[in-house]
Amino acid sequence: MGRKRLHDAADGRPTVHTVAARAGVSIASASRVLNGVGGSAETVRRVREAAAAVGYVPNAIARSLQSQRTGLIAFAVEDIGNPVYVAMMRAIEAVVAESGRQLLVHATSGQVASETALLRRLAHRYVDGMIISPIRVTDSHVEAMTASPVPVVVIGQLPDAVPVDNVRTDSRTGAGLAVDHLVAGGRTRVAFLNGPLDTVPGVARDAGFRAAVARHGMSADLIEVGDFQYAAGRAAAERLLARSRPDAIVCANDLIAVGALHALLVSGLRVPEDVALVGMDDTELAQMSYPQISSVSLGSEIRGRLAAQLLLDRIADAGLPPRREQVPPSLVIRASSGGGA
Amino acid sequence: MGRKRLHDAADGRPTVHTVAARAGVSIASASRVLNGVGGSAETVRRVREAAAAVGYVPNAIARSLQSQRTGLIAFAVEDIGNPVYVAMMRAIEAVVAESGRQLLVHATSGQVASETALLRRLAHRYVDGMIISPIRVTDSHVEAMTASPVPVVVIGQLPDAVPVDNVRTDSRTGAGLAVDHLVAGGRTRVAFLNGPLDTVPGVARDAGFRAAVARHGMSADLIEVGDFQYAAGRAAAERLLARSRPDAIVCANDLIAVGALHALLVSGLRVPEDVALVGMDDTELAQMSYPQISSVSLGSEIRGRLAAQLLLDRIADAGLPPRREQVPPSLVIRASSGGGA
Structure with a gap:
């Protein structure tokens, strides 16, 4: 990445100071542009060029390297066109937002390949955890869930031996x-x-x-x-x-x-x-x-809320034993x- | 990060070789665990411990540091319970999947604060681009969109002066x-x-x-x-x-x-x-x-498809002039x- 520069961090990473100095703008201006809160067209252009030139790493990526936390939770569902999943999503989102995180939703069309691809993607820690509601549960699902380095919660039936947090109904x-x-x-x-x-x-x-x-x-x-x-x-x-x-x-x-x-x-x-x-x-x-x-x-809303709570608990404490919640029909x-x- | 170790990359980053050596397993086994495709419980445990001990950085994060690409596209909509957005989402997803990327969806409840928070989050490059369909367009939206370092495409009306790709109807x-x-x-x-x-x-x-x-x-x-x-x-x-x-x-x-x-x-x-x-x-x-x-x-499906194509074009070539597509009603x-x- 080139020689050590004035304004770089102790570990040699370029900082907002490095970028501001190179762009010839104030630190406040550079920070605003780098955090996406704007600035004049000219300032934006100069700061972006400077950031690219010094190899500035955006905050979230740098932070996720340190904390390995993204602030994002994923919900993977078969068919977002089915209002039962919309109700579940809204319940999950309320809990996730309460914790200061943001929810993202993947529609899988119930395809095993698509679901296991998402589960395997968790190895890259693009989210802090995933709630998934598969309508089929294959060996590939179980393998990918148990191998995931970030927590997974399943809404739906799951073989008893699988050590994954689970919310089910009957x-x-x-x-x-x-x-x-x-x-x-x-x-x-x-x-x-x-x-x-x-x-x-x-x-x-x-x-x-x-x-x-x-x-x-x-x-x-x-x-x-x-x-x-x-x-x-x-x-x-x-x-x-x-x-x-x-x-x-x-x-x-x-x-x-x-x-x-x-x-x-x-x-x-x-x-x-x-x-x-x-x-x-x-x-x-x-x-x-x-x-x-x-x-x-x-109990779609209750299942969503419970799943989100199980996931947040697990993120806070990876040592918890696997839990099962059962929601009765009415x-x-x-x-x-x-x-x- | 500690001293240079055998098996580390030239820049001192621990590699899968570093992890495998520390865990006492084959490189193939370590790679399988690190990519989330499984292994025996004992292998998974040893590889994870070794990865944590040496500070191994997962591939996607390392790759995104190099290429600044995540393989993810976001679609932010007001109300995913409205089937018009489900139809739009399905059309977007087809184009996104065709390009080898994955789609994620954010539900914003049409709240300006929630939408601008997502747009500002783009400064952290957690996705390669975003399609957003705001039902209100405020100065905060415009500011956050134009400041974003990754491409944004708007489905809906947008002031003509805003230099953002746009698909609209009438x-x-x-x-x-x-x-x-x-x-x-x-x-x-x-x-x-x-x-x-x-x-x-x-x-x-x-x-x-x-x-x-x-x-x-x-x-x-x-x-x-x-x-x-x-x-x-x-x-x-x-x-x-x-x-x-x-x-x-x-x-x-x-x-x-x-x-x-x-x-x-x-x-x-x-x-x-x-x-x-x-x-x-x-x-x-x-x-x-x-x-x-x-x-x-x-034309919700056509608008979704056009928006996805505009976004992929823009990701491939940031130098394109801003484009407008108009889909007539019927x-x-x-x-x-x-x-x-």
Whole structure:
């Protein structure tokens, strides 16, 4: 980096003094430009040229070399178009902001390669920690999480042996709550529209639905599987209506439920008079629909807040034992299954 | 940093060789652990201890010191719960991923302090560039953008003198398209539900609505103002219906339109028979509603893609002159204003 200069730090690094001297401006002016708070066009130009010439290292990078802290927290989610993740993100952000840090969000499309690439990127400490909510958990995920030098918190199911902080809910029980409610309301032909069966939530919700209908002595033949999306939900409901006539439908998330509502209304069926409908995740989509859709809450905001708190605790104390938090599901009854609103 | 050690780089920085030698493992093993691709628990422990002991600097930070490139692009948006920004984000991400970079998203809640804090943070080069879509543009925004050492692209209106790459649309004309369509369909009492008048889109859409109704010889007395949100749209429509009986409503975005639809249906009015409805932004919410909602497209995906391309061009060549791209609005007619679907 050249010879030792006047104004350099003790270790030879150029400082704001070095830059100011070279640019021929005051230290205050150089500092303003280097910290991005402006200055006249001419001052900005001279300070930038001087900084480049002396190899000035921006503060944050120099600081992160010393403290290895960035002040950033990452949240990696499958589908930011799903309002359940927006609710989770807002809860995480409130806790993160409270701690003086900033949140950034990665959308992974649920692709294993994309998620593990992000986890491996943690080796470069570009953030102080990551909250991730993978809908599939592979060996690659587990390997990358456990190898990460910065803390990771998982929202979702995780094998018990994995020593990673974890917030989970119980959507299996949640699917059962929906079936129980519909049966209590006199429905006898309860259908289920699910997401993919190679995902953690898909498997749990399938098991919950099947166990619940069996408990009520009903058969589990009214099941259609698609993606966790609006269009897939609408298509699944159309396939269902083409082959049968249910009097109630449980949907594995609210996007599917909104798609199913659309298909029901288009085919001239009334909700809830002809077909009752229950979604899952209790997102704002359920409230924005007409009629409003009953939905199984899986505590998305509470899970987000807990995950953020676990992460901040872990950043403060790496020696804590791995922790598990469990958030129970609950049912929010609205007009689509005979409730008030 | 202590004395020069065997295996250190020429400049005295510890290398993976330094770490491997200290940990007593192969270079391949040390490299795997340091890059976050795993290893046995014992190897991981030994390599991490050795890296800490010698003060090993992770590759990305070392690389970013040399190249000052992070491989990350930021997208800062007001409200990631608004599907228009999700559509924009997906378009940006496709271009960013194509270039081998990763996208991260910041939600700013439209707060000036939060947006300018992010822009100032760019002085620390934590990303290679930022795309920002502020709904208010203050002097602080302009100052922080022009002072940033990494490129910024703005999606939205920007004073012409600001030397920053910019992608804009014309929502003033867009609001006019909605009014023209409703008047052509025979509507004579056209109302407008807008967002705040201290925002760039609020002002443009208000001007467009007023100019259009004046063109048709109608008065502009059926206007209600709230936030750009579902609940505000519903409340604004309720206020409107309490004082008047429009036969058509133009909404300043789709969230407001979905809220208005809800209020109309709850009050027993039919859409489009009694009241026709047109939203703005042409998001998936408009298609997910029943009836589906006509909406003015402002080319959110095209704007996202163009912004990402401008940013990558600028990263490749800082000497380019500032560029402006203009995306024209267009009307998508659906059932809520008498269209087919």
